[in-house]
Amino acid sequence: MNVSAPFSEAGTPHKKPEQALKGAISIRNVTKIYDPEGVNVMAVDNASMEIAGGEVCMIVGPSGCGKTTLLNAIAGFHSITSGEIRLDGELLCGPGKPKAKQGADRMVVFQHGALFPWKTLAENVAYGPIVQGALSKSLAMEKARHMLADAGLGDVGNKYPGEVSSGMARRAEIVRALINDPKVLLLDEPYRAMDALTKSIMHESLLETYDRTKVTIFFITHDLEEAIFLGDKVHIVTTRPCQLKKTVNVDIPRPRSYAVQSSEQFRVLMEEVNEAVHEEAIKAFEAGERELA
Amino acid sequence: MAQAASKSKNTRRTAPPKGFALFLYRLKKSFSTPTPYLTIAGVGLWIFVYWLLCEGLRVDRFDKIPGPVAVARDWFSPEPFQGISIFTEAYWNHIYVSCRRIAIAFAIATGVGVPLGLFMGWSKKIRDYIFPILETLRPIPILAWVPLAILMLPGFEAPVIFLATLASLFVTTLNTMLGVESIDEEYFRAAGCLGSSNWDIFKNVVVPGALPFIFTGLQISIGVAWFSLVAAEMVSGDHGLGYLIVDSYVNSVTIPMVIGMLTLGLIGWLTSILVRSLGNYLMQWHVRELALQGR
Numbered sequence: 001m002n003v004s005a006p007f008s009e010a011g012t013p014h015k016k017p018e019q020a021l022k023g024a025i026s027i028r029n030v031t032k033i034y035d036p037e038g039v040n041v042m043a044v045d046n047a048s049m050e051i052a053g054g055e056v057c058m059i060v061g062p063s064g065c066g067k068t069t070l071l072n073a074i075a076g077f078h079s080i081t082s083g084e085i086r087l088d089g090e091l092l093c094g095p096g097k098p099k100a101k102q103g104a105d106r107m108v109v110f111q112h113g114a115l116f117p118w119k120t121l122a123e124n125v126a127y128g129p130i131v132q133g134a135l136s137k138s139l140a141m142e143k144a145r146h147m148l149a150d151a152g153l154g155d156v157g158n159k160y161p162g163e164v165s166s167g168m169a170r171r172a173e174i175v176r177a178l179i180n181d182p183k184v185l186l187l188d189e190p191y192r193a194m195d196a197l198t199k200s201i202m203h204e205s206l207l208e209t210y211d212r213t214k215v216t217i218f219f220i221t222h223d224l225e226e227a228i229f230l231g232d233k234v235h236i237v238t239t240r241p242c243q244l245k246k247t248v249n250v251d252i253p254r255p256r257s258y259a260v261q262s263s264e265q266f267r268v269l270m271e272e273v274n275e276a277v278h279e280e281a282i283k284a285f286e287a288g289e290r291e292l293a
Numbered sequence: 294m295a296q297a298a299s300k301s302k303n304t305r306r307t308a309p310p311k312g313f314a315l316f317l318y319r320l321k322k323s324f325s326t327p328t329p330y331l332t333i334a335g336v337g338l339w340i341f342v343y344w345l346l347c348e349g350l351r352v353d354r355f356d357k358i359p360g361p362v363a364v365a366r367d368w369f370s371p372e373p374f375q376g377i378s379i380f381t382e383a384y385w386n387h388i389y390v391s392c393r394r395i396a397i398a399f400a401i402a403t404g405v406g407v408p409l410g411l412f413m414g415w416s417k418k419i420r421d422y423i424f425p426i427l428e429t430l431r432p433i434p435i436l437a438w439v440p441l442a443i444l445m446l447p448g449f450e451a452p453v454i455f456l457a458t459l460a461s462l463f464v465t466t467l468n469t470m471l472g473v474e475s476i477d478e479e480y481f482r483a484a485g486c487l488g489s490s491n492w493d494i495f496k497n498v499v500v501p502g503a504l505p506f507i508f509t510g511l512q513i514s515i516g517v518a519w520f521s522l523v524a525a526e527m528v529s530g531d532h533g534l535g536y537l538i539v540d541s542y543v544n545s546v547t548i549p550m551v552i553g554m555l556t557l558g559l560i561g562w563l564t565s566i567l568v569r570s571l572g573n574y575l576m577q578w579h580v581r582e583l584a585l586q587g588r
Contacts (some may be wrong), residue, residue, distance in 0.1 A: 104480075104486065108483065119497075162581065
């Protein structure tokens with residue numbers, strides 16, 4: 001595993017290699033059938049995926065294909081109909097346990113942002129350790145301020161989310177997730193509503209965070225460049241019901257800079273992903289038309 | 294000299310003004326907008342029309358109503374012609390009695406209504422128990438409760454307070470419940486992810502998330518409390534502004550009647566401002582967000 005290597009090289013003996021590998025997700029034959037008003041809608045059909053610990057796994061697929069359903073199942077927001085999902089070998093949900101328990105080992109960063117608007121950024125970040133009883137209130141606030149400062153948000157810790165830019169808010173939300181030392185970071189199109197410039201800053205900050213923490217990242221997106229630039233693997237899923245169509249390995253070495261986006265290697269990968277996604281996009285579009293007609 | 298003055302004028306303020314300086318700043322700023330002038334013009338126009346109808350032109354039937362001059366003369370006179378002015382003890386007693394009733398009724402209605410609404414919005418089970426009853430009782434006009442209240446409760450005070458409480462309770466409960474429902478599902482999910490217990494979610498998501506709706510509800514509810522209080526005082530009171538109005542009418546002294554009405558309007562407005570200020574104080578995040586949107 002290439003993931004354990006940086007730690008041993010950096011000479012950090014207090015971190016055991018298996019700690020670096022935490023957060024392996026195994027999705028096996030997962031099916032999810034929604035039943036709104038007596039009509040079965042299959043959102044996910046027999047999807048299987050193996051995500052190694054410390055991997056950046058990008059999920060790309062057409063809108064409404066069931067990617068979020070998968071994320072919700074891992075996070076414990078929704079049940080699954082059959083199959084199983086394991087985190088580091090432990091059963092999250094599966095036979096006899098349709099819905100995973102929500103926990104701080106899997107932190108979600110939401111599409112529209114879910115910082116509590118009634119708490120300041122620092123209070124938001126400190127919230128997790130406080131309610132888990134991990135830290136006292138004052139220690140948690142101190143740690144939150146430190147982590148915000150590390151993320152370049154030291155000056156705005158006392159502001160409310162409504163007072164800062166969306167980029168800052170999103171970065172603070174990732175800090176709020178990381179303070180809990182999660183095994184997995186689940187991101188559902190977190191940069192969707194951002195302009196290209198802000199997005200590029202967010203990408204660099206996420207990569208920097210990843211290089212530091214090596215947390216497993218499960219990242220849903222529509223943006224193919226984003227997928228290749230950030231990911232170790234890009235999983236392309238089919239239109240509904242969601243199944244794994246193709247996995248593209250991105251072997252661009254880390255740390256990555258924005259310059260790689262203009263390289264030949266990047267262009268080839270882009271073509272490969274684009275081809276697979278485009279096929280599905282057409283299918284999804286046609287299916288959408290049929291549903292309406 | 295002039296240079297120094299212009300220099301100090303151009304100095305950029307880095308720290309926001311506080312306390313009295315903030316008040317002066319806001320006052321100064323408000324005089325550069327049309328708002329205060331329009332308000333003064335509006336009030337002036339209203340009083341002028343009132344005067345024209347009752348005292349200027351003496352339009353038929355309006356001539357029995359005391360005009361602004363007659364009312365003002367009595368209201369601010371040490372020896373009022375018809376017995377009620379800011380110098381008489383009776384006037385302040387009526388105000389005190391009504392305010393005391395409102396304070397008790399509003400406190401009970403808020404103390405019961407807010408928790409009830411929070412739990413109803415949060416738990417479907419509690420809601421299923423209570424909501425149908427609430428929805429059946431709510432459309433009954435508060436005046437229809439008057440006979441029942443008099444039969445049920447002893448004395449003058451209890452029925453009046455009961456009626457005001459009831460009216461404002463419905464508004465508070467319903468608005469609080471809607472407030473909880475308005476909270477985005479993602480905040481609950483985020484709180485769950487972060488390891489919150491149910492009680493943590495209640496404290497940190499349900500209550501603060503519903504607060505903007507709660508305070509909108511409280512502003513309406515204090516208005517409704519005044520409304521039903523006066524109705525109740527008219528029927529079964531022995532003091533209070535509602536009683537003053539109906540008692541003056543019965544005794545054919547029309548000036549105290551109008552004084553009572555205007556006093557009600559002013560005090561109602563004042564209590565509404567109090568509730569709004571308390572809300573703004575508790576919801577700095579909301580105020581600042583709105584301010585950035587230019588509201």
